Amino acid sequence: MSMLQRVLAAFAAGFALLALVFEFASTEGAPLPVWEFPAVGAFLVLAILSLVRFRLKLSFWGDGGLAALGAMALMLALDTIQQAEAGYWFALVSAWLFAWLFAERLSGAISKGKVGDAVGMLIPLVFGVAILVAWEAITRGGNVPKVLLPAPSGIWTMLTGNIPQIAADFQQTFMKSVLAGYVLGCGSGFLVAIAVDRSPFLKRGLLPLGNFISALPLIGIAPIMVMWFGFDWPSKAAVVVIMTFFPMLVNTVAGLNVAGHMERDLMRTYASGYWSTLFKLRLPAAAPFIFNALKINSTLALIGAIVAEFFGTPIVGMGFRISSEIGKLNVEMVWAEIAVAALAGSVFYWVVALVERAVTFWHPSVRGGRA
Amino acid sequence: MSLTTDGGKSVSVVEAKGLGLTFKTADGDVIALSDVNLDIRRGEFVSFIGPSGCGKTTFLRVIADLEQPTSGTITVNGTSPADARVNRSYGYVFQAPALFPWRTIEKNVALPLEIMGYGEADRRERIRKTLELVNLEGFEKKFPWQLSGGMQQRASIARALAFDADLLLMDEPFGALDEIVRDHLNSELLKLWAATQKTIAFVTHSIPEAVYLSTKIVVMSPRPGRVTDVIESPLPAERPLEIRETPEFLAIAHRVREGLRAGHSYEE
Structure with missing residues (x-):
């Protein structure tokens, strides 16, 4: 010993x-x-x-x-x-x-x-x-006092006793707002990154604009999105899009530049065109960066959707539940929603990380070898 | 020395006349190549040797259209280097294997074939043939990082051979390998050259390597990068490794060394 x-x-x-x-x-x-x-x-x-x-x-x-x-x-x-x-x-x-x-x-x-x-x-x-x-x-x-910190057993009882309601909240916030916003935000960030990489004009014009959008405060954006896209989930998805767009944009732009000079010269000796160099060399080389953004965004998206629901929402959703139950001092329900959100966020991150390992199996950080 | 044809006996693959290349840098102009006149004929094995900064790699990159000359003319297969590149008339082997780690060995060899639009069946046949040529059968499904440095460089040679370009440009391909592996790969390369009848331009900084491999040795010197000597090798085509102990071999090596020393005489 x-x-x-x-x-x-x-x-x-x-x-x-x-x-x-x-x-x-x-x-x-x-x-x-x-x-x-x-x-x-x-x-x-x-x-x-x-x-x-x-x-x-x-x-x-x-x-x-x-x-x-x-x-x-x-x-x-x-x-x-x-x-x-x-x-x-x-x-x-x-x-x-x-x-x-x-x-x-x-x-x-x-x-x-x-x-x-x-x-x-x-x-x-x-x-x-x-x-x-x-x-x-x-x-x-x-x-x-329960208001300060409820016991785990109480949270568990609340969770298991309100499965249908929590499931509806989860459906509204995660399955609709988060997933739709995540796919749209990451997808558009990715496509814009490729456009930015292609055109020096966009690089100068759009990259600072993307930076500007990412600096907008969530609390200011959320009510405006409600004005634009209504009370239901599309306005929350829009907030998620804004939150996830920029990390994807900068990571992909950075990733597209990691392919080495020698590899680029190699493609040039094959008289390889822009698209074939993009798909066969630059995007595979950028994969670790792109997955980095996907992982960061998996947790950002959930935070964005939950906070956005504080600013106008139909009477369902995890953020709505948290804000209304805390008003009733029903803290156990708030904790139950927090537990579900934490679990969902972890599983989401874990799934993305699993896909990452499968796609970037060749990267030294994944296979545990030298470069 | 820039003879184009020798009574129809051999054809020029690369022909440079008064070639010069000046890099513009923040510290002023760097003359990488100055007044290079050189003729590489079909089927020759030409080595470029010289200290770093002598422009040997730059010259190879000019042939490959990876650098643009600032003066003089150069033709590759009778056309401009740019056209030669678009016609895929050369294969290039870099200092490092530059294999894509996300592709298996066979997929790496398939890379140029995919880009050049070869059919599936043709691709498979060429992969099989070239991997056999570099003795890598059985490693098709391995990833580059699962192979030794020597095997990786052999795979990169297979990749350069896969699309049957007549001209092979090799930029210190064995520079990072140890002496024993290097000897082995050198004799393999000679066999491969004999089997494929390709024209090879080979950059090196090793005198024995240059003398052992080449039919023609181009000695270069730096500041400005220029050709100081061109030696036609009298060694026979058949070259066992032991040839390196013969007086003929040592005589050529001596001449190369003298050429290199002459290029250095005004400095240090």
């Missing part, structure tokens, strides 16, 4: 001991001792017993099991306690330290090749679950 692992193990057991000593929780002012929660008690006792690791060998799965047991016991305890006291927080810290220790030892085992890489997927999972458990425990055990 490394120094860090020894310290983590010692502190995890130490905090478990403190949890047994201090007052655990209270309900209506009356203290609730820890032995009213057998699962928590079992976790704490096992946690202290884990100190035998300094004499005997203890598998990292043992630490993982302790972390899981502790997390589960503490979550269940939340149903009966009203206010968590020092003992509860020490137990939470102890469980959290076991999770850390587990991840630490697991990643060590992976780099030594003792377990398969697939098991490595557990590490981000442990990280995510640890955050959710801590969030749940702090909000409910500490009685944090």
